[in-house]
Amino acid sequence: MSTPPDLLQINPPPRLLMGPGPINADPRVLRAMSAQLVGQYDPAMTAYMTETMGLYRQVFRTANEQTLLIDGTSRAGIEAAILSLVAPGDRVLVPVFGRFGHLLREIAERAGAEVHVIEREWGTVFTEREIEEAVVRVKPALLAVVHGDTSTTLAQPLEGLGELCAKHGVLFYTDVTASLAGNAFDADALGLDAVTAGLQKCLGGPSGSAPATFSAKAVERIESRKSIEAGIAGSSDEIRESRIRSNYFDLAMIFDYWGEKRLNHHTEATTMLYGARECARIIVEEGLDATIERHRMHGAAMLAGVEGLGLSVFGDPAAKMNNVVAVRIPEGVTGDAVRGQMLEDFGIEIGTSFGPLHGKVWRIGTMGYNARKDAVLTTLAALEQVLRRNGAAGAPGAAVEAAYGVYEGAGA
Numbered sequence: 459m460s461t462p463p464d465l466l467q468i469n470p471p472p473r474l475l476m477g478p479g480p481i482n483a484d485p486r487v488l489r490a491m492s493a494q495l496v497g498q499y500d501p502a503m504t505a506y507m508t509e510t511m512g513l514y515r516q517v518f519r520t521a522n523e524q525t526l527l528i529d530g531t532s533r534a535g536i537e538a539a540i541l542s543l544v545a546p547g548d549r550v551l552v553p554v555f556g557r558f559g560h561l562l563r564e565i566a567e568r569a570g571a572e573v574h575v576i577e578r579e580w581g582t583v584f585t586e587r588e589i590e591e592a593v594v595r596v597k598p599a600l601l602a603v604v605h606g607d608t609s610t611t612l613a614q615p616l617e618g619l620g621e622l623c624a625k626h627g628v629l630f631y632t633d634v635t636a637s638l639a640g641n642a643f644d645a646d647a648l649g650l651d652a653v654t655a656g657l658q659k660c661l662g663g664p665s666g667s668a669p670a671t672f673s674a675k676a677v678e679r680i681e682s683r684k685s686i687e688a689g690i691a692g693s694s695d696e697i698r699e700s701r702i703r704s705n706y707f708d709l710a711m712i713f714d715y716w717g718e719k720r721l722n723h724h725t726e727a728t729t730m731l732y733g734a735r736e737c738a739r740i741i742v743e744e745g746l747d748a749t750i751e752r753h754r755m756h757g758a759a760m761l762a763g764v765e766g767l768g769l770s771v772f773g774d775p776a777a778k779m780n781n782v783v784a785v786r787i788p789e790g791v792t793g794d795a796v797r798g799q800m801l802e803d804f805g806i807e808i809g810t811s812f813g814p815l816h817g818k819v820w821r822i823g824t825m826g827y828n829a830r831k832d833a834v835l836t837t838l839a840a841l842e843q844v845l846r847r848n849g850a851a852g853a854p855g856a857a858v859e860a861a862y863g864v865y866e867g868a869g870a
C-alpha cells in the first residue's frame with residue numbers, strides 16, 4: 459500500500475459564480491455555518507428549528523404549520539413531497555416546459571404513480587387553459603409543476619391553478635428552487651398544497667437543505683399514510699399498502715420530529731440548519747419585497763447589458779425569471795471556449811445549457827448574494843472583453859453602459 463499524498467487544506471480559487479446556481483454563498487451564511495454543534499434535543503437546537511419554521515413561513519408567504527427543512531439538496535425536497543403525497547397507482551399530472559419538469563415526472567414514476575405529461579416547447583410556458591384542460595381530462599390526485607425552470611429561464615404563471623385544483627379535488631405542488639425570493643411568489647394566495655425549494659439560488663446559501671411547506675390538506679393526506687418505526691413509540695409491525703415508500707423522506711415521520719412530539723427520526727443536519735436559518739433571516743431583515751425588487755433590478759441590468767453587446771436572448775420575455783438570462787451564443791463563437799476564458803482569465807463562472815439548448819445559449823444568473831451592481835458590471839465588462847478576443851466584438855463599453863442606464867433609471 460502506498461502512503462497517501464499530503465493533501466493540502468481546502469483552499470478553492472476565488473470565483474464569482476454568475477451561472478444558474480450554485481452562486482457564492484452570502485458570507486453571513488458561511489459564518490453561521492461555522493458555529494459549533496449542539497445536541498439534537500438541546501433546547502437551543504429545538505428553538506433554532508422552531509425559529510427556522512417561522513422564518514420560512516415568511517419567505518414562502520404561508521401560514522402552514524408544517525413549514526420545515528428537508529435534509530438534502532433541492533431534489534430531496536421534491537422526493538419527500540412526491541413520495542409522501544403519492545401512493546402507487548395514483549394519477550399525477552406534470553406539465554413539462556424544461557429539464558426540471560422531466561425530473562418531477564421521473565420522481566413521480568419512481569413513486570409508482572400513473573404519470574401523465576403535457577409538454578411545451580422549451581422557451582414557452584403553458585396557458586391556464588391548457589393546464590385546466592389536462593386536469594379535467596386526467597383527473598389527477600396531484601398536479602406537480604415547476605415554477606421557475608433554470609434550464610429555460612422561464613417561470614410558469616401559477617395564478618388560477620390553485621382554485622382549479624381545489625375545485626377538482628387535486629393536490630397542487632410546485633418546485634420553487636430557482637425562483638423563491640427572486641420573483642413574486644405567495645404560497646397561500648396561490649392555493650398551493652406543497653412547495654419545496656433549495657438554498658443555492660436566490661436564497662444565497664450552499665446546496666444541501668430544502669425548505670418546504672405543506673398545507674393542512676397535504677398534511678391530512680400524508681398523515682393518512684403514517685407508519686411509526688419499530689422501537690420508537692410502541693410497536694407497529696403492521697405494514698399498510700399505502701405506506702410511504704421511503705423512510706428518509708417519510709414526511710409523516712419528519713413532521714413528528716419537527717413538531718411538539720420531537721419524535722426521533724434522522725439527526726437534523728445542524729450545520730445546514732444554521733445556514734438555512736441565516737439565509738431566511740437575511741431575507742426577512744432586508745424585506746422579502748425588497749429582496750425580490752433587488753433581483754428584478756439586477757436581472758434587468760444584466761439583460762440590458764447583454765443586449766447592449768448586441769446579443770439576443772432566448773425564451774418568451776413575458777415569462778422570463780428575474781434572476782437568470784439565457785443568452786444566444788453568437789454565430790462563429792464556441793460557447794465553451796468563452797466560458798473557459800471567463801473562468802481562467804477573470805475567475806467568473808457563467809452557465810452552459812442542457813438538452814435542446816446545449817451549445818446554443820449561455821445562462822447568466824444574478825441571484826442571492828450575487829444580485830449586486832459590482833457583480834453585474836464586472837461580469838459584463840469581462841464578457842465584452844472575452845467576446846472581442848473570440849472575434850465577436852460589440853460596441854466598446856456598450857454592455858456596461860446599458861447596465862448603468864438601468865441603474866440610473868432606478869436611482870441605484
Ligand SMILES: *Cc1c(COP(=O)(O)O)cnc(C)c1O
Nearest residue numbers: 531532533558606608635636656
Ligand atoms: C436548480 C434547480 C434544482 C436543483 O436541485 P438540486 O437537487 O439542488 O441540485 C431543482 N429544481 C429546479 C427548478 C432548479 O432550478
